[in-house]
Amino acid sequence: MEHLVDRVERRLGTPAQVEGFFYTHSTSNISAGPTESTYTRLESMLDKLDAELKLAEEIRAVDEDDVAERVLNTHFIRDLQGNLNAFSKQKFRCTKCNQSHRRMPLAGKCIKCGGNIIPTVHEGSVKKYLVMSQDICKKYEVSEYTRQRVEVLIMSIESTFGTEKDQQMGLADFMS
Numbered sequence: 001m002e003h004l005v006d007r008v009e010r011r012l013g014t015p016a017q018v019e020g021f022f023y024t025h026s027t028s029n030i031s032a033g034p035t036e037s038t039y040t041r042l043e044s045m046l047d048k049l050d051a052e053l054k055l056a057e058e059i060r061a062v063d064e065d066d067v068a069e070r071v072l073n074t075h076f077i078r079d080l081q082g083n084l085n086a087f088s089k090q091k092f093r094c095t096k097c098n099q100s101h102r103r104m105p106l107a108g109k110c111i112k113c114g115g116n117i118i119p120t121v122h123e124g125s126v127k128k129y130l131v132m133s134q135d136i137c138k139k140y141e142v143s144e145y146t147r148q149r150v151e152v153l154i155m156s157i158e159s160t161f162g163t164e165k166d167q168q169m170g171l172a173d174f175m176s
């Protein structure tokens with residue numbers, strides 16, 4: 001069946017190597033095309049991801065589970081891991097004089113000017129892709145290895161920030 005497919009390889013060394021290729025779509029300008037891609041039009045990462053996976057599901061030649069696995073391995077897991085590392089190694093910054101502190105001063109304020117101290121890496125930026133990663137693991141057939149990598153990351157993040165339930169405990173929770 002291979003001889004039925006026209007390949008450039010077999011045209012090499014003949015005049016046909018530079019002519020007679022034809023085309024599938026007519027155009028008045030070879031440079032014509034989309035001036036703005038869907039990737040730049042969609043604003044949030046969630047929208048971009050949804051669009052990518054939806055397309056993968058619609059195209060029969062694309063394995064959407066494989067796409068989901070690749071997105072996790074090349075993008076989300078690295079991002080979560082990187083931000084978690086950055087969070088534990090971060091410096092603290094004074095909002096008033098911009099002095100950077102290696103750790104949060106015990107006084108709870110800037111030791112130079114008494115200004116407010118804020119973290120440079122925020123909880124939100126560490127957790128940014130957490131829910132999305134969990135959702136992908138639930139919805140698609142990703143490998144056990146990748147699934148467990150996400151689970152381990154979730155455990156590390158929970159041990160750093162606590163679970164939502166832990167944070168909302170009050171004195172009254174212990175009095176019943």
Ligand SMILES: [Zn+2]
Nearest residue numbers: 094097110113
């Ligand atoms: Zn200061």
